[in-house]
Amino acid sequence: MKSPITFRDATLADIDAVVALIESAYRGEVSRAGWTTEADILDGQRTDIAEMSQIISGIRSRVRLAFQSERLVGCVRIEQEENAGYIGMVSVSPTMQSAGIGRQVLAEAERVIRDELRLTRARMTVIGQRDTLIAWYERRGYSVSGKRQPFPYGQPRAGLPKRADLYFEVLEKSFELPL
Secondary structure, three states: OOEEEEEEEEEEHHHHHHHHHHHHHHHOOOHHOOOOOOOEEEEOOOOHHHHHHHHHHHOEEEEEEEEEEEEEEEHHHHEOOOEEEEEEEEEEOHHOOOOOOEEEEEEEHHHHHHHHHOOOOEEEEEEEEOOOHHHHHOOOEEEEEEEEOOOOOOOOHHHHEEOOOHHHHHHHHEEOOOO
């Protein structure tokens, strides 16, 4: 029987491990071991130490870490916006994807947004060409809002695009607040 997933907020001491996990889930050859890779559409980095430091140190942001048997297996970025919680960088170790960890990481982010931040809506952006990933979120109750955001071409922190038609779809999900 597998050990349960436990969660905690990241600290500055976790930055190197968090960056390594996110990079492995999205970029480079190692990311191809999982299904969430962006290696076919983007080169370069997905995040860096400076960005993670800013998020972890932020007043309205955090990174939740997922552990299984004390091993870091996933993470998610949560930002408190004016009337929604933003979910980003949902990451699971590529060799552990398709084991239900991503569902648990997403559910934890939603719990934080609903129960701790007391917000009734979650929002995220997903590269529009990632149909399989968008469908995965739709199966978890997210809807494509019809809003799109441009891809930040020319910003190396966002990665090095391999195609010229990238954009972000905005996905949203509403919640009932607990009593």
